[in-house]
Amino acid sequence: MIKDKSARQNTRSQEVYEETVTEEPRINSGRLWDRHMRLAEIGALPRGGVNRQAMTTGDAAARQLLVAWANESGLTPAVDAIGNLFLRFQGRDPEPPPIMTGSHLDTQPQGGRFDGAYGVLAGLEALTTLREAGIEPLRSLELVIWNNEEGCRFAPTTMGSAVFAGALKLEEALAARDSDGVSVADALPALLAATPHAGRRALGSPVSAYIEAHIEQGPTLEANQCPVGIVTGIQGVRWFTVEVRGRAAHAGTTPRGLRRDALMSAVSVLRALSGHFHDPDDVVRFTVGRMQVSPNSPNTVPERVTFSIDFRHPDGSVLTRLGDAVPAVCQRAVHPCEVSVSEAAASPPVAFDRGLIETLALTAKELGIPHMCLQSGATHDAKWVTHLAPSGMIFVPCAGGISHSEEESATPEALAAGTRVLMSALLKLADGE
Amino acid sequence: MIKDKSARQNTRSQEVYEETVTEEPRINSGRLWDRHMRLAEIGALPRGGVNRQAMTTGDAAARQLLVAWANESGLTPAVDAIGNLFLRFQGRDPEPPPIMTGSHLDTQPQGGRFDGAYGVLAGLEALTTLREAGIEPLRSLELVIWNNEEGCRFAPTTMGSAVFAGALKLEEALAARDSDGVSVADALPALLAATPHAGRRALGSPVSAYIEAHIEQGPTLEANQCPVGIVTGIQGVRWFTVEVRGRAAHAGTTPRGLRRDALMSAVSVLRALSGHFHDPDDVVRFTVGRMQVSPNSPNTVPERVTFSIDFRHPDGSVLTRLGDAVPAVCQRAVHPCEVSVSEAAASPPVAFDRGLIETLALTAKELGIPHMCLQSGATHDAKWVTHLAPSGMIFVPCAGGISHSEEESATPEALAAGTRVLMSALLKLADGE
Numbered sequence: 105m106i107k108d109k110s111a112r113q114n115t116r117s118q119e120v121y122e123e124t125v126t127e128e129p130r131i132n133s134g135r136l137w138d139r140h141m142r143l144a145e146i147g148a149l150p151r152g153g154v155n156r157q158a159m160t161t162g163d164a165a166a167r168q169l170l171v172a173w174a175n176e177s178g179l180t181p182a183v184d185a186i187g188n189l190f191l192r193f194q195g196r197d198p199e200p201p202p203i204m205t206g207s208h209l210d211t212q213p214q215g216g217r218f219d220g221a222y223g224v225l226a227g228l229e230a231l232t233t234l235r236e237a238g239i240e241p242l243r244s245l246e247l248v249i250w251n252n253e254e255g256c257r258f259a260p261t262t263m264g265s266a267v268f269a270g271a272l273k274l275e276e277a278l279a280a281r282d283s284d285g286v287s288v289a290d291a292l293p294a295l296l297a298a299t300p301h302a303g304r305r306a307l308g309s310p311v312s313a314y315i316e317a318h319i320e321q322g323p324t325l326e327a328n329q330c331p332v333g334i335v336t337g338i339q340g341v342r343w344f345t346v347e348v349r350g351r352a353a354h355a356g357t358t359p360r361g362l363r364r365d366a367l368m369s370a371v372s373v374l375r376a377l378s379g380h381f382h383d384p385d386d387v388v389r390f391t392v393g394r395m396q397v398s399p400n401s402p403n404t405v406p407e408r409v410t411f412s413i414d415f416r417h418p419d420g421s422v423l424t425r426l427g428d429a430v431p432a433v434c435q436r437a438v439h440p441c442e443v444s445v446s447e448a449a450a451s452p453p454v455a456f457d458r459g460l461i462e463t464l465a466l467t468a469k470e471l472g473i474p475h476m477c478l479q480s481g482a483t484h485d486a487k488w489v490t491h492l493a494p495s496g497m498i499f500v501p502c503a504g505g506i507s508h509s510e511e512e513s514a515t516p517e518a519l520a521a522g523t524r525v526l527m528s529a530l531l532k533l534a535d536g537e
Numbered sequence: 538m539i540k541d542k543s544a545r546q547n548t549r550s551q552e553v554y555e556e557t558v559t560e561e562p563r564i565n566s567g568r569l570w571d572r573h574m575r576l577a578e579i580g581a582l583p584r585g586g587v588n589r590q591a592m593t594t595g596d597a598a599a600r601q602l603l604v605a606w607a608n609e610s611g612l613t614p615a616v617d618a619i620g621n622l623f624l625r626f627q628g629r630d631p632e633p634p635p636i637m638t639g640s641h642l643d644t645q646p647q648g649g650r651f652d653g654a655y656g657v658l659a660g661l662e663a664l665t666t667l668r669e670a671g672i673e674p675l676r677s678l679e680l681v682i683w684n685n686e687e688g689c690r691f692a693p694t695t696m697g698s699a700v701f702a703g704a705l706k707l708e709e710a711l712a713a714r715d716s717d718g719v720s721v722a723d724a725l726p727a728l729l730a731a732t733p734h735a736g737r738r739a740l741g742s743p744v745s746a747y748i749e750a751h752i753e754q755g756p757t758l759e760a761n762q763c764p765v766g767i768v769t770g771i772q773g774v775r776w777f778t779v780e781v782r783g784r785a786a787h788a789g790t791t792p793r794g795l796r797r798d799a800l801m802s803a804v805s806v807l808r809a810l811s812g813h814f815h816d817p818d819d820v821v822r823f824t825v826g827r828m829q830v831s832p833n834s835p836n837t838v839p840e841r842v843t844f845s846i847d848f849r850h851p852d853g854s855v856l857t858r859l860g861d862a863v864p865a866v867c868q869r870a871v872h873p874c875e876v877s878v879s880e881a882a883a884s885p886p887v888a889f890d891r892g893l894i895e896t897l898a899l900t901a902k903e904l905g906i907p908h909m910c911l912q913s914g915a916t917h918d919a920k921w922v923t924h925l926a927p928s929g930m931i932f933v934p935c936a937g938g939i940s941h942s943e944e945e946s947a948t949p950e951a952l953a954a955g956t957r958v959l960m961s962a963l964l965k966l967a968d969g970e
Contacts, residue, residue: 214785214832214840256834322790341789343835352647352942355824355847356774357755357914360815362938367825371807378801382793391788392800393835395828399647401689402776402826402845404941407647412835414788481790483836505795508837509785 128471128528129237133520136229140519143169143209143225144217153510154217158210158252158263159187159291164298166209170224170249171299177232179247181302186267186277187251187292190305193231195244195534201310201493203241203533205230205526206248207318208264208485212256216512218319218502222519224249226317230527241534243312250485251295257282258291260343260449265485269492270308311493313460313533316486317526318497319514323505324478331521332475333499334464338487339389339479340420340453342427344413346434348373350441352399352407363405367397369441370409376437381415381426388426389416389481412448418479420452454487457494464496467529473521482507498522498529561904561961562670566953569662573952576602576642576658577650586943587650591643591685591696592620592724597731599642603657603682604732610665612680614735619700619710620684620725623738626664628677628967634743634926636674636966638663638959639681640751641697641918645689649945651752651935655952657682659750663960674967676745683918684728690715691724693776693882698918702925703741744926746893746966749919750959751930752947756938757911764954765908766932767897771920772822772912773853773886775860777846779867781806783874785832785840796838800830802874803842809870814848814859821859822849822914845881851912853885887920890927897929900962906954915940931955931962 146166147156156162167189171181179191192202207223227247234241250268255261258280266272278289296302320326325333350366374392381390394412413430417423431445461477468475480497489495500522503513579599580589589595600622604614612624625635640656660680667674683701688694691713699705711722729735753759758766783799807825814823828844846863850856864878894910901908913930922928933955936946 212832212834212837214837254834255836256832259835261836320790321787323792323795339789351939351944353938354754354915354940354942355826356772356822356849356916357753357938357940358822359756359819360821360823361819362756365824367828368807368811371804371811374801374804375808378804386792386794388793389789389791390793391798391836391838393788393830393837393839394833395800395830396833397826397828399645399689400827400829401645401687401941402692403688403694403824403847404645404647404826405824406826407942414836416789482787483789505786505790506784507787507790508834509787509840511784 128524129233129239131229131233131520131523131527133516136225136519136523137516139173139225140217140221143221147211149214149510151510153512154211154215155213156209156211157213157257158254159257159288159295163210164295167249167295167298170209173228174247177235179231181299182305183296183299183302184268184305184307185274186264186307187295188264188268189249189299189302191247193235193245195241197242198244200243201312202244202246203530204246204248204311204314205316205530206250207316208250208253210252210254212254212508214510216507216509218512218514219321219507220253222319222514223317226519226523226526229523230530233527234531239531241531242536243534245530245534253485258288261483262485262488265488268307269488271488271491274307308492311489313493314486314489314495315526315529316484316497317522318484318499319502319507320499320505321502321507322481325499325501326503326505328476330474330476331500331518332468332473332525333478334461334468334475335456335480335497335499336461336477337453337455337479338483339416339418339481340423341414341416341451341483342423342447343449344430345446345448346373346411346413347444348409348438348441350407353405355403355405358405364440365405366409366441367406369438370411372437373434373443376433377413380429380433387417416481418453451483451487454490456490456496460494460496463532464498464525464529467532468525471524471528473525498525561957562666562672564662564666564953564956564960566949569658569952569956570949572606572658573650573654576654580644582647582943584943586945587644587648588646589642589644590646590690591687592690592721592728596643597728600682600728600731603642606661607680610668612664614732615738616729616732616735617701617738617740618707619697619740620728621697621701622682622732622735624680626668626678628674630675631677633676634745635677635679636963637679637681637744637747638749638963639683640749641683641686643685643687645687645941647943649940649942651945651947652754652940653686655752655947656750659952659956659959662956663963666960667964672964674964675969676967678963678967686918691721694916695918695921698921701740702921704921704924707740741925744922746926747919747922747928748959748962749917749930750955751917751932752935752940753932753938754935754940755914758932758934759936759938761909763907763909764933764951765901765906765958766911767894767901767908768889768913768930768932769894769910770886770888770912771916772849772851772914773856774847774849774884774916775856775880776882777863778879778881779806779844779846780877781842781871781874783840786838788836788838791838797873798838799842799874800839802871803844805870806867806876809866810846813862813866820850849914851886884916884920887923889923889929893927893929896965897931897958897962900965901958904957904961906958931958
């Protein structure tokens with residue numbers, strides 16, 4: 105790295121972890137926290153959470169705010185065909201592909217203030233601190249905001265990164281529709297309008313390396329009182345859609361013996377699935393998060409019930425064995441109704457780059473920040489970027505491991521510790537160490 | 538009755554039940570059937586059903602069509618403050634309160650072509666036939682279209698008749714909101730605009746007697762191969778709303794042991810309720826027709842599940858005993874979540890007027906139409922009219938007893954047989970026999 109004349113003086117650390125062994129520019133942890141709070145006002149919910157689903161007006165407003173901050177730091181915007189946004193800090197050598205960091209700004213319908221936002225704001229803070237310190241990295245650095253990570257409004261999850269990495273066809277993503285029938289192709293222009301001066305970036309453009317910071321969304325770091333996690337990989341996931349079909353009938357007149365009640369059969373199927381996925385070690389993750397009843401009228405026996413299955417496991421063979429049995433388990437329990445099961449999405453377990461894991465661990469050690477290695481329970485955009493470049497992730501703890509909830513919470517100290525590791529690792533990679 | 542010069546000649550019956558022992562004007566069963574088919578085009582669904590919920594544009598269009606037909610028959614329209622529509626066939630003596638018949642034009646979200654529509658069109662056919670036959674009854678006859686019988690869009694069911702009979706406050710009904718937040722007060726003007734020339738009718742105006750024709754919506758008449766049912770009463774009903782509250786959490790990261798999954802707890806509660814309401818005789822009607830999951834996202838553990846209970850029984854003491862135990866049954870099964878139960882509506886069993894039941898049975902006998910007495914499993918507007926006047930109902934069979942379903946079906950012969958009994962009974966009552 106090269107420092108120019110305007111580089112600020114490093115002062116004695118005010119952080120929790122003071123045994124800093126390498127000289128580093130100081131991130132502004134107050135600004136980092138304030139920006140989280142400011143961003144959380146867009147789509148704010150009454151109990152402190154955020155509803156800022158992909159490609160809504162809130163999502164576009166969040167981008168505008170982010171780009172305004174990035175402008176102040178001299179970052180240059182570009183967008184690709186699926187609406188991913190790239191903010192570039194040009195290196196001394198413009199030739200090599202960028203070192204990339206980022207995450208997403210969209211949230212769950214009742215999401216928290218840190219899921220996604222942290223990775224974006226940590227990246228922004230890292231790049232901003234380096235600029236302010238007058239550091240000119242050899243390779244370019246880029247902050248990326250992946251479009252539609254949550255996949256709540258438009259399935260699948262991690263849509264933007266999957267399209268960028270070539271794992272999902274652009275046309276398929278553009279054709280996805282929300283529950284009101286609006287397609288991604290319909291909704292995307294309003295999001296892109298938030299960055300009218302952005303250049304164009306080709307899908308699949310080369311990347312030198314990728315690091316994503318994120319709250320853990322699980323209980324491990326907190327339980328171990330560890331401020332930073334180095335992520336070794338992401339467990340695999342299979343999504344299924346189950347449709348139970350019965351017959352609508354009048355609630356007041358139809359004897360139980362003549363009913364084909366889709367909801368009562370769905371209850372039997374759900375109990376059978378609960379048993380099927382039950383493991384004493386509590387490693388399997390089995391969730392039915394979405395359910396629709398039709399016609400959903402109090403005085404009509406339900407004709408049709410549709411529900412989702414989200415099944416995850418770190419072991420690919422368990423994913424195959426338990427997942428493949430889902431249709432048979434449903435079939436055995438559905439009488440007197442009928443059932444069909446389709447697989448909506450699948451992604452095998454992912455291992456992050458060994459070299460990058462070592463770089464991140466070494467960086468944390470150099471900064472004197474306690475850290476541990478762990479597996480990610482949640483899926484992240486980093487999963488797809490592994491198709492293009494060495495990729496890795498940094499986790500910070502969140503209260504109670506709770507996420508996808510308005511109760512989601514993290515401390516300014518945790519956010520700052522992860523950002524320090526991120527910034528130093530980015531600089532290491534950019535300067536080719 | 539008095540016949541005028543234009544009375545049509547009675548011809549030999551073409552009906553199924555030919556042993557007519559009294560002279561009667563002939564209803565036009567072809568017209569009756571055709572009007573059902575024509576009405577079913579408004580809100581038609583792909584599989585032959587109808588979605589024409591209360592106070593929608595479809596509901597208004599159905600009224601316009603009905604009033605056009607009623608105009609041809611010289612009936613005079615009036616509306617009351619909750620949107621019930623009255624179509625009057627003035628008697629020779631305008632003083633006594635009218636003999637009333639009717640039902641409703643609104644349907645379930647996935648309803649059939651006969652539920653409600655039959656009672657309206659049978660009444661119209663009866664009054665039209667009497668007009669065409671030149672008969673001038675002593676008392677006035679009135680066809681009533683009760684507003685919002687189904688209660689799907691705006692709770693409760695039988696709203697219009699309940700308000701008319703003084704069993705539900707007008708202000709309370711006007712304040713009811715649909716799931717989009719639209720109130721009855723907001724939606725009513727568009728319905729009333731369908732009858733711009735209607736006079737005003739006061740709520741609770743006197744009625745001499747009321748007969749409602751309806752499809753049975755149950756299997757009894759079909760099983761007994763009986764074309765006409767004389768209804769002795771309506772079983773009682775209690776509606777509950779159950780809310781299960783857990784905690785939202787990330788589907789990929791949260792171990793089963795740390796979850797408070799509202800859907801999995803709701804499944805336990807539903808199983809417990811199924812057991813609670815299970816009776817070997819299959820007389821209890823227990824239905825969970827509506828369920829909402831929140832936030833309803835595939836990768837979030839559900840935070841809240843709300844569902845409806847529709848519980849019916851002919852015996853008031855059973856309604857009390859099983860219904861009162863619902864909160865405790867839910868409580869015992871909901872761990873580790875929380876539950877609250879509220880009673881949304883209740884109506885005790887209703888017995889129809891003994892004299893009117895006898896009149897209807899005698900009329901059917903005189904017409905040579907086989908009939909039987911039975912209890913109604915479904916609630917009907919007639920329930921509330923019992924508060925104002927002697928009331929009764931005529932049922933006709935529907936295929937498989939299926940109703941509140943697109944599969945709902947009835948035969949032209951069944952519709953005609955019920956209409957013949959209705960018309961003769963109305964005339965008997967109007968002429969004071």
